[in-house]
Amino acid sequence: MTGFQKFDGARVLITGGLGFIGSALAKKLVELQAKVTLVDSMIPIYGGNHFNIRDIKDRVTVNISDVRDPFAMAYLVRDKDYLFNLAGQTSHLDSMADPRTDLDINASSQLSILEACRQHNPAIKIVFASTRQLYGKPEYLPVDEKHPIKPVDVNGINKLAGEWYHLLYNNIYQIRACALRLTNTYGPGMRIKDARQTFLGIWIKNLIQGNTLQIFGDGLQLRDFNYVDDVVEAFLGAAMDENTNGGVYNLGSSEHISLKDLANRMVKIFKSGKYEMVPFPSDRKAIDIGDYYSDFNKINKMLGWSPRISLEEGLRKSLDYYSQYLDNYL
Secondary structure, three states, rough: OOOHHHHOOOOOEEEEOOHHHHHHHHHHHHHHOOOOEEEEEOOHHOOOOOOHHOOOOOOOOOEEOOOOHHHHHHHOOOOOOEEOOOOOOHHHHHHHOOOHHHHHHHHHHHHHHHHHHHHHOOOEEEEEEEHHHHOOOOOOOEEEEOOOOOOOOOOOOHHHHHHHHHHHHHHOOOOOEEEEEEEEEOOOOOOOOOOOOOHHHHHHHHHHHOOOEEEEOEEEEEEOOEEHHHHHHHHHHHHHHHHOOOOOOEEOOOEEEEEEHHHHHHHHHHHHOOOEEOOOHHHHHOOOOOOOOOHHHHHHHOOOOOOOOOOHHHHHHHHHHHHHHHHHOO
């Protein structure tokens, strides 16, 4: 995918902008000469990190606000051409322990953001970061967009509500919006101090620190992964193309790998490390979805998008990055 000239001079708002994907998106948009505003609450457990934008901090506007503040969002959306709506609570376990907060961030605040757009900037184009989690335990593989929706946790239900609010406002109020259902995204800038964003982050931290990786169950669960640069391209392409309006699109990869094989590959790339199989903790077992990998043919046909960075290359880049900058993410 190429040809992002439309962003030259465009006014762009990114919620969750100091987080993992938001900051990667910001870097690419700055390169494309966009005028970028980043919104982030910087609440410690949600992944915002000023180090993520160290190379572009003088070329973006940073607003420390919470998407749960409707007055702040009403002000911030007013003059923007694009909104990349990435702010969210991503931890499945946290959503079960504190469902009200998850509801406030992933559902209620999304409605407030859309109302702000309807009242103050109905011409904006929105790309919403949704999740594979709303499919629940797959009934068939690969999972396409027609798969039944059966979330297994509070997070999946609230993310689904947030996604459907966007589609509703597209269909009823003509506020152009689409949603990308992300699978396991990884790469430089992801949270690694715990598993609130992705288990792969804490695996990378433990590998670098010389700790044993823990794999729950038999380790045969299949997953697919997207390197963050590929995900950024999907967001930009979805924003530019008017044919995406009102649609939902899976991201994914044709590389499927078991967790045990993934651990082996990471140890091999890093040339050090070990892992162990441990029983599933009961709270995780209750919401585990088994095997999962996506069918991404719909976005491939619409935008020509497919992952360009192999898992091998992406893991190598990630391990190299955190080997160099680990202290900034602990």
